[in-house]
Amino acid sequence: MNIFKKPLVSVVLASYNHVRFIRQAVESVLNQTILDLELLVIDDGSTDGTPEVVEKISDKRLKLVKLTPNRKFHPRNIGIKISRGKYIAFQNSDDIWLPNKLERQINWMEKNKQATVCFTRLEMIDEKGKAIKHSWAHKNLAGENKNNDAWLRLLFTSGINFGIASSVVKRNKINKIGGFCENMVQMADYDLWVRLAGLGQLYIINEPLIKMRIIKGVNFSSPRKEVILRSAMENVDILNRYTQWPVNQYLSLIFPEIMPRNNKSISIQYAALAKFAWSLNTPQHSLFADQLIARLLDNSKISKEILEYFGADLKNEYIKKRGKLEIINHE
Numbered sequence: 358m359n360i361f362k363k364p365l366v367s368v369v370l371a372s373y374n375h376v377r378f379i380r381q382a383v384e385s386v387l388n389q390t391i392l393d394l395e396l397l398v399i400d401d402g403s404t405d406g407t408p409e410v411v412e413k414i415s416d417k418r419l420k421l422v423k424l425t426p427n428r429k430f431h432p433r434n435i436g437i438k439i440s441r442g443k444y445i446a447f448q449n450s451d452d453i454w455l456p457n458k459l460e461r462q463i464n465w466m467e468k469n470k471q472a473t474v475c476f477t478r479l480e481m482i483d484e485k486g487k488a489i490k491h492s493w494a495h496k497n498l499a500g501e502n503k504n505n506d507a508w509l510r511l512l513f514t515s516g517i518n519f520g521i522a523s524s525v526v527k528r529n530k531i532n533k534i535g536g537f538c539e540n541m542v543q544m545a546d547y548d549l550w551v552r553l554a555g556l557g558q559l560y561i562i563n564e565p566l567i568k569m570r571i572i573k574g575v576n577f578s579s580p581r582k583e584v585i586l587r588s589a590m591e592n593v594d595i596l597n598r599y600t601q602w603p604v605n606q607y608l609s610l611i612f613p614e615i616m617p618r619n620n621k622s623i624s625i626q627y628a629a630l631a632k633f634a635w636s637l638n639t640p641q642h643s644l645f646a647d648q649l650i651a652r653l654l655d656n657s658k659i660s661k662e663i664l665e666y667f668g669a670d671l672k673n674e675y676i677k678k679r680g681k682l683e684i685i686n687h688e
Contacts, residue, residue, distance in 0.1 A: 364418070365393040365443055366459055366525070369436030372398055372450035373427065376405045377484070378570065380414065385454040387416050391463060394418060397436045398450075402427035407450070433545075434536045445526050447546075451570040452522040453482070458566040462525040465562060473530040473557035474550065477523040477566035484572045492571050494518060502561055505554050506610045512551050513599060513611070514637060516592075521546040523567045530556050534603070541594070543587040548595045555603030589641045596634065596645040600627055620666065628653055628663040628671065635674070640683045647682055650675045 368386050372379055379398075386396050395418050400408045402425045411421045422439070424430050437445060444463060448454065462475045479498065481489040497516045511517060524546075534552045537545045550559065598604050599611075608626045609616040615633045617625055627649055634646040654660045654672065664671060 363441045363443070364395045366391060366395075366446055366463065367436075367440030367442030367444070367528075368394055368396045368446045368448055368459075369433055369440060370396060370398045370448040370450060371401060371432035371436065372403060372407050372411070373401045373432075374403045374405045374407060375450040376403070376407045376410055378451035379407050379410050381453055382448060382450050383411060383414055383419070385452075385456075386448055387414075387418065388456055389454065389459045390457050391459040394459065395420065395440070395442060396448075397422065397440060399432035399436045400424060401430070401432045428542075431537055431539050434539065437531060437536050440528070443528055445528050445531060447521050447524055447526075449522040449569075451572070453486075453568040453570070454522075455566045455568075458523075459525065461562055461564065461566060465560065466525065466527070469558065469560070471558045472560055473527055473553040474559050475525045476519045476559070476561045478561065478564055479518075479520045479523060479567055479569045480565040481571050482568045484570065486568070486570075489571055494569065494571055499561060502563075505558055506607060508559050509551065509554050509599075509604060509607065509611045512547070512554065513596065517547075517550075519546075519550060519561070520567060520569055522569065526553065527557075538594075541591050543584060544591040544595060548591070548598065551595055551598045551604060555607065592641040593645045593648070596642065597649070599630060600649065617666070622662060622666075624653060624659045624662055625666050628667060632667075632671075632674075635678060643678065643682055647675070647679055 370382065370386065383396065383398065386394070398411050398419065398421045400411070400421065400423050408421060408423055422435065424432060424435065433447060444466065446459060458477060462477065466472050466475050476499070481492050481494055483489055497518045499517045499519050530553055533556060538548050541548055553559070599608065605623065608630060612630065612633060615629050617629065631646040631649040634642040653663055654675070
C-alpha cells in the first residue's frame with residue numbers, strides 16, 4: 358500500500374479489554390471486499406492482552422495506537438484526528454462485520470451526495486457468536502427509513518439504537534461538528550447522530566451486515582442502574598442540541614404542529630419546544646424543559662417576549678412543574 362495515498366475509508370476501532378474477541382473484530386474489517394482502507398485500532402489502556410493480540414496481526418493497512426491510562430483520552434476522537442479517509446467507519450472490538458458491509462455502504466453514499474451517515478441493520482449475537490432473537494438491544498432498534506425531519510423528531514422523543522459499529526460517516530461532515538462530545542461516556546454516538554442529522558441525510562441499508570455482540574453483565578451499554586442514570590443525564594444534554602446549531606434551524610419542520618406559524622422568534626420556538634417536552638412526561642424531558650424555560654426567563658427581554666406570547670400561565674406552569682420535578686432515581 359502506498360503510505361502517501363489517502364485511503365477511501367478509515368476504520369476507527371476503539372478497544373478495551375476484549376482479548377477474546379479483538380482478533381475476530383479486526384479480521385472482519387481487514388477481510389472487507391473494499392481493500393482501499395486503513396484500520397486504526399485505538400486501545401484505551403487494556404490490561405488483558407488486547408493490544409498484544411493486535412500487534413501479532415500482519416497487515417500494512419493496520420495501525421495500533423496505545424492510550425494510557427484508561428479514559429484519559431477519547432479513543433474515537435483520537436482515531437478521527439489521525440485518520441485520512443474520505444469516509445470514516447466505526448467498529449467495536451467485540452463486533453463482527455460481514456465481508457460486503459463497507460462496499461454496500463460506500464456504493465450508496467457515493468450515489469447520494471446529501472448523505473451524512475449510512476447505517477446497516479444489526480444481528481445480535483452472544484459471546485459464543487450464537488444469534489440472539491430477544492434482548493434489551495432489540496427494544497429500540499431504528500425503524501424504517503424516513504426524512505431527516507422525522508428522524509430528528511424521533512431522536513427527540515424516543516431512544517433509537519442505530520449501532521455505532523454499523524455506521525459510515527462522511528469525514529467533512531463529522532469534522533464540521535467537531536467529532537464526539539468529550540464529556541459523554543454513555544450516549545456520545547446518539548449525540549453525534551442528532552448533530553449529523555442537522556447536516557444531511559441519515560440512511561439505513563436494510564440488511565444485517567454487522568453482528569453486534571451482547572454479553573450479559575459486561576457490555577458497557579447494557580441496562581445496569583448506573584448506565585440508566587448516566588444515559589438519562591446525558592440525554593438531557595442531547596435534547597439541548599435542539600436549541601443549538603445545526604439542529605435549531607429546523608425546529609419548525611421537525612415540530613410543525615407546535616411551532617408558532619406567524620412568529621419566527623427563536624425564543625418563542627424554544628418555549629414551545631419546552632412545553633412539548635413537558636407533555637412527554639419523562640424525567641429527562643421534564644428536566645430539559647425546566648432548564649430551557651429557566652434560561653429563557655433569566656433574560657428580561659426574552660422573558661417579556663415569551664410571556665407576552667404564551668401568557669403568565671407559562672411561568673406558573675414552570676413553577677408548578679419545578680415543584681414536582683422527578684429527579685432521576687438511581688437507588
